[in-house]
Amino acid sequence: MTPHTFHDLSALRRAVRRICAAHRLPSRTGGRLVLSVAQAAGAVLRAGGPVRLEAAEQPAPGGTTLLAVTLRAGQAPEPLSTAHLPLPGRATPDGVAWHLPLGEPQDPPPAAPRSGVPSQGGPCEAPAAEVYEAEIAALEGDLGAALSRVDTLTTELHRLKDELAETNSGVLALYVQLEERDEQLRRAHGQILRELEDALRPSPITVSGLEFAVHYEPADTDAPTGGDFYDWLRLPDGTVHITIVDALGHGVRSTRSALNVTHAVRTLALEGHPLESIVARTHDILVPFDPEIMATVLLARIHPETGALRLANGSHPPALLLRADGTSDYLETRGRGIGFPLPGSESVLEDTLHEGDLLVLYTDGLTESRRDPIEGEARLVKSARAHARRPVDEIPGAVAEEMHTVILHSDDTLALAVRRAPRDAPGAKTKADG
Structure with a gap:
């Protein structure tokens, strides 16, 4: 066709x-x-x-x-x-x-x-x-x-899709800005809390014949306050008093509890109360004002000239004494902490800190990061020996870093080291490296 x-x-x-x-x-x-x-x-x-x-x-x-x-x-x-x-x-x-x-x-x-x-x-x-x-x-x-x-x-x-895409792009940009702002606020918040906690820590002390250092590590870097605290001071008779506290919980409330304990202990120590009575008397002072308070406490007294060492304990992990010859002992004494039934140290343990000996005081966050305190105590001995000859201000941080290579249980961590300096060593020093 x-x-x-x-x-x-x-x-x-x-x-x-x-x-x-x-x-x-x-x-x-x-x-x-x-x-x-x-x-x-x-x-x-x-x-x-x-x-x-x-x-x-x-x-x-x-x-x-x-x-x-x-x-x-x-x-x-x-x-x-x-x-x-x-x-x-x-x-x-x-x-x-x-x-x-x-x-x-x-x-x-x-x-x-x-x-x-x-x-x-x-x-x-x-x-x-x-x-x-x-x-x-x-x-x-x-x-x-x-x-x-x-x-x-x-x-x-198509026009609505373009507008929606533009709106989504704007929302995404706003979300990114809010995330950046939130991160800035978290960092600022953490910095303020760290500065506040540093301000609450006791001032360094200098004692001839003794070297001191401390390291603190929070469980959460965005909330660096916690219940792990320390206090050190020189009493009128010349002896050095050290308090280690681990208050139950995390955050500001546990910080308040730990501060209340350290202040009460400091007051009782300066008033001259016997070391064996301080844990129980601290309980009697604080519990009426804070019935829910619970804290473990380790108290140490060191005579800088003789090295005489006395320890009282309220449910706290034992101190580690690493001697200059390489031998070591956990200095255990029984007792119950603040807020526990029948609080108080059952006895006072006495020992001697010889020249070159290293005393390590700590909270359970150091030894229980792998959920096995016995295994943690064995590793702590090994780590303390490996770092014992370093400058004292490096020891707590180095030990904590090595102990936390694996963390199965995150907790606030405090490590405090005291070393009795040899007689020919220059004046002892104190440094907090947390």
């Missing part, structure tokens, strides 16, 4: 409607075909070029029949577009083709051709064909309006 050439979009639309009527396509399919042909040919016709249209029935597998509608652009510089057509078509080298299934064979309208493109004024303009074409034209208009609405909604959807 000879294709028909069109230079006008209106004539092309009418021709497609007649094809739909001649082959009895469903109205909805016909309306979409008219819109698709017009959309594909529009650019070529507006540029002044012709398009060619042909239609023919073709057999298909299974005994069905297809209507093949082909639109060709001739010598157009650009191929016809198949994008976003209401009725999708297949691109050909010079145009677009649609293959539409036909229903059961039926008698066509009077004198209507079964293939080809009917010319204007032909038999397809019988009343039945005119009604069908009018129906397709109406559907075409409705479908065009619907597709136009879809295009508008699609454009609006």
